[in-house]
Amino acid sequence: MELLRLATAGSVDDGKSTLIGRLLYDSKSIFEDQLESIEATSEQRGSETVDLALLTDGLRAEREQGITIDVAYRYFATPKRKFIIADTPGHTQYTRNMVTGASTANLAIILIDARKGLLEQSRRHAFIASLLRIPHLVIAVNKMDLVDYDRDRFEEIRDEFTEFASKLDVADLTFIPMSALNGDNVVDRSMNMEWYEGSTLLHHLEQVHIASDRNLVDVRFPVQYVIRPQSAEHPDYRGYAGQVAGGVMRPGDEVQVLPSGFTSTITSIDTATGPIEEAAAGMSVTIRLADEIDISRGDMICRPNNAPEVSQDIDAMICWMADQGELRPGQKLAIKHTTRWARAMVKDVQYRLDINSLSRDEETQTIGLNEIARITMRTTQPLFADPYTRNRTTGSFILVDEATNVTVAAGMVLDR
Amino acid sequence: MTEQMSHVQALESEAIHIMREVAAECERPCLLFSGGKDSIVMLHLAIKAFAPAPVPFPIMHVDTGHNFEEVIEYRDRRVAETGVRLIVASVQDAIDQGKVVEETGPRASRNRLQTTALLDGIEEHRFDAVFGGARRDEEKARAKERVFSFRDDFGQWDPKAQRPELWNLYNPRVKAGEHMRVFPISNWTELDIWHYIRDENIDIPMVYYAHKRMVFERDGMWLGVTPFMTLMEGEVPEERLVRFRTIGDATCTGAVDSAATTIEQVIEEVGATRITERGATRADDRTAEAAMEDRKKEGYF
Ligand SMILES: Nc1nc2c(ncn2[C@@H]2O[C@H](COP(=O)(O)OP(=O)(O)OP(=O)(O)O)[C@@H](O)[C@H]2O)c(=O)[nH]1
Ligand SMILES: [Mg+2]
Numbered sequence: 001m002e003l004l005r006l007a008t009a010g011s012v013d014d015g016k017s018t019l020i021g022r023l024l025y026d027s028k029s030i031f032e033d034q035l036e037s038i039e040a041t042s043e044q045r046g047s048e049t050v051d052l053a054l055l056t057d058g059l060r061a062e063r064e065q066g067i068t069i070d071v072a073y074r075y076f077a078t079p080k081r082k083f084i085i086a087d088t089p090g091h092t093q094y095t096r097n098m099v100t101g102a103s104t105a106n107l108a109i110i111l112i113d114a115r116k117g118l119l120e121q122s123r124r125h126a127f128i129a130s131l132l133r134i135p136h137l138v139i140a141v142n143k144m145d146l147v148d149y150d151r152d153r154f155e156e157i158r159d160e161f162t163e164f165a166s167k168l169d170v171a172d173l174t175f176i177p178m179s180a181l182n183g184d185n186v187v188d189r190s191m192n193m194e195w196y197e198g199s200t201l202l203h204h205l206e207q208v209h210i211a212s213d214r215n216l217v218d219v220r221f222p223v224q225y226v227i228r229p230q231s232a233e234h235p236d237y238r239g240y241a242g243q244v245a246g247g248v249m250r251p252g253d254e255v256q257v258l259p260s261g262f263t264s265t266i267t268s269i270d271t272a273t274g275p276i277e278e279a280a281a282g283m284s285v286t287i288r289l290a291d292e293i294d295i296s297r298g299d300m301i302c303r304p305n306n307a308p309e310v311s312q313d314i315d316a317m318i319c320w321m322a323d324q325g326e327l328r329p330g331q332k333l334a335i336k337h338t339t340r341w342a343r344a345m346v347k348d349v350q351y352r353l354d355i356n357s358l359s360r361d362e363e364t365q366t367i368g369l370n371e372i373a374r375i376t377m378r379t380t381q382p383l384f385a386d387p388y389t390r391n392r393t394t395g396s397f398i399l400v401d402e403a404t405n406v407t408v409a410a411g412m413v414l415d416r
Numbered sequence: 417m418t419e420q421m422s423h424v425q426a427l428e429s430e431a432i433h434i435m436r437e438v439a440a441e442c443e444r445p446c447l448l449f450s451g452g453k454d455s456i457v458m459l460h461l462a463i464k465a466f467a468p469a470p471v472p473f474p475i476m477h478v479d480t481g482h483n484f485e486e487v488i489e490y491r492d493r494r495v496a497e498t499g500v501r502l503i504v505a506s507v508q509d510a511i512d513q514g515k516v517v518e519e520t521g522p523r524a525s526r527n528r529l530q531t532t533a534l535l536d537g538i539e540e541h542r543f544d545a546v547f548g549g550a551r552r553d554e555e556k557a558r559a560k561e562r563v564f565s566f567r568d569d570f571g572q573w574d575p576k577a578q579r580p581e582l583w584n585l586y587n588p589r590v591k592a593g594e595h596m597r598v599f600p601i602s603n604w605t606e607l608d609i610w611h612y613i614r615d616e617n618i619d620i621p622m623v624y625y626a627h628k629r630m631v632f633e634r635d636g637m638w639l640g641v642t643p644f645m646t647l648m649e650g651e652v653p654e655e656r657l658v659r660f661r662t663i664g665d666a667t668c669t670g671a672v673d674s675a676a677t678t679i680e681q682v683i684e685e686v687g688a689t690r691i692t693e694r695g696a697t698r699a700d701d702r703t704a705e706a707a708m709e710d711r712k713k714e715g716y717f
Contacts, residue, residue: 001422001423002420002422002423003421003423003426003427031689031690031691031692031695032690032691032695033691033692033695034692034695037695037705041705055556056559058555058556058557058559058560058709059556059557059560059575059576059706059709060705060706060709061575061576063705069575069576070560070575070576070578071560072556072559072560073552073559073560073602073603074552074553074559075552075553075603075605077607082423084603096580097578097580099580099582100562100580100581100582103582103583104583104584211420224433224436224437224440225436225439225440225466227466227467227468227469228469229468229469229470231468231469231470233468234468234469237468237469241436241465241466242436243429243432243433243584271464272463272464272465272467273464280421282421282426282429283421283425283429284428284429284430284432284433284436284465297440321580334589336585336587337585338585339437339440392583393583393584396582396583396585397585398580398582398585398587400587400589405587405589405590405591406579407579407580407581407582407587410580410582
């Protein structure tokens with residue numbers, strides 16, 4: 001069965017957690033004891049109906065405040081697909097947790113409250129989803145029950161979003177009117193919106209084409225770990241373990257190793273259960289080469305005629321996530337890119353992005369919590385990077401505060 | 417055309433990637449091993465991740481002393497077969513040394529005392545990364561936890577201040593005295609575990625299959641009759657055909673009625689069940705709404 005990773009997004013109280021609860025409930029993926037437990041909690045608080053958001057809002061503080069603070073992961077399967085759901089928070093303060101949940105998603109559901117329309121936070125999340133290059137977006141126009149299931153209102157929001165999205169880079173966009181609270185168009189077709197002819201949410205999730213989302217063209221293999229048993233049984237075994245970040249590798253392929261530039265040939269692609277004929281993006285394998293060359297963690301195996309850029313100068317978009325302290329030119333941070341750590345110095349803040357207008361503020365030189373900016377950096381060691389638009393693995397990095405060890409930014413490499 | 421990985425292959429690949437990251441970046445990792453199905457799968461994944469070299473870290477069993485005999489036999493057999501180094505962090509030792517005080521009464525359990533033994537073990541061996549077999553589908557607080565989950569120098573988890581975790585770029589950096597809990601099978605469900613055990617033909621303790629056992633009913637669960645437990649008034653032992661869905665401390669892990677004697681039958685049963693594994697079998701989660709969250713904050717698994 002295929003795996004689809006999805007994340008919710010959108011402004012506070014637009015109904016993200018309720019939608020996930022509804023999706024699980026109507027697809028019969030909730031267990032009796034879970035249901036009993038949220039029924040009891042709902043009743044204790046004097047609510048007449050069961051609050052399905054409690055299925056994902058599992059922390060004490062979340063239940064006390066009725067909001068989502070951090071991502072919750074839930075799992076369900078239908079006969080067609082297996083799903084990993086990340087339910088993310090809508091509060092601006094917790095944007096970094098939304099980015100955490102969305103960074104691995106193949107699909108994002110952006111909720112919009114039909115009464116409120118597109119808010120700043122809806123735009124921010126839609127922008128982040130496009131920045132993260134989540135290939136499929138679903139715009140769930142929610143709470144249709146509160147606007148009398150009005151078709152005009154739905155179309156108004158659809159048109160407004162389409163206009164906004166034309167400035168973003170979104171490959172696949174789908175609009176669904178729904179009521180998460182009552183279950184309209186979540187798993188079952190709505191009886192209240194006969195005018196809507198598209199799929200229900202679940203049907204869409206089962207059908208959306210995800211097979212072509214991987215990059216199977218450019219071979220990229222960041223070396224993660226060198227396996228050298230040096231045992232009596234395997235005295236000379238030397239394998240390079242890692243997860244294929246792009247392309248398809250086969251025994252016999254000629255490869256180049258960065259940074260040394262040496263070339264060699266793949267003699268074997270090993271797994272614990274024996275050698276395999278090919279390894280494609282996403283697979284964890286161990287590669288052996290014909291020649292004894294010096295290769296260690298952080299090196300990159302690619303093809304001689306198709307290599308990532310080797311550079312110490314990085315041009316990138318970043319989301320800044322530090323509670324304390326702003327990003328500014330001259331700052332030094334640790335950077336992790338694929339399997340390689342280095343130090344980076346911020347050379348320049350080129351602009352800060354205004355989320356509402358998508359305009360560039362070129363005056364600001366400091367970037368605060370949850371802001372998005374374009375920066376340039378110089379690293380202590382060369383990185384082997386592709387533009388994020390070409391490869392989500394070799395185009396992404398994190399920045400880490402060297403004093404606190406906290407992850408303070410998500411970065412996406414730009415084409416130069 | 418290159419095929420899409422199946423979802424179990426994708427989960428395996430993710431788990432192996434996580435284990436290799438830890439082995440490469442952390443100085444002193446260790447893998448928690450209880451002899452339960454999740455830690456058995458974890459050890460299997462560790463062996464696959466580093467083959468043909470041996471697993472480059474020890475395993476640690478936090479031993480409450482209240483064990484199922486079959487599970488300890490299984491543990492020792494696996495250790496002998498794999499050659500992996502076993503460390504035992506003993507709750508009994510902690511009691512004997514006066515570090516913790518044992519609960520009394522018929523509902524006494526050593527479950528909570530495990531946290532002390534675990535944290536002492538981590539401190540004694542100066543582990544900076546500790547693999548756990550927790551899964552996010554098990555419980556609502558676990559559903560919130562990162563794959564690389566930071567613990568301060570008291571071993572505490574702060575659910576309101578978790579580090580961002582982006583793509584598969586993990587940040588395992590800690591200072592002396594702090595450590596990471598790492599959960600490679602975060603994204604697996606109970607059913608995924610069983611499918612994997614079947615597909616990989618992994619040996620598991622017999623208590624996971626239906627067997628006859630002397631049990632008594634408490635709080636709607638079948639608890640095994642063991643020397644560590646005192647029956648309360650009205651509790652009458654009887655022999656039933658049962659199996660375990662989880663294995664923990666014998667005093668708080670319940671069995672379920674079952675006739676499943678093969679892996680296929682277990683999978684069928686798990687696929688059809690309407691109750692979560694912890695809801696069905698773990699007394700430790702029933703005490704309060706946020707029982708797991710509170711224990712995790714203190715440093716529990
Ligand atoms: N009438 C109506 N109310 C809804 C609908 N969906 C959600 N709600 C209500 O909106 C409120 C907020 O719902 P949540 O699901 O907690 O919202 P959220 O988007 O997860 O909020 P955060 O995670 O804190 O950003 C709750 O009171 C829900 O019952 C809907 O379709 N119709
Ligand atoms: Mg929510």
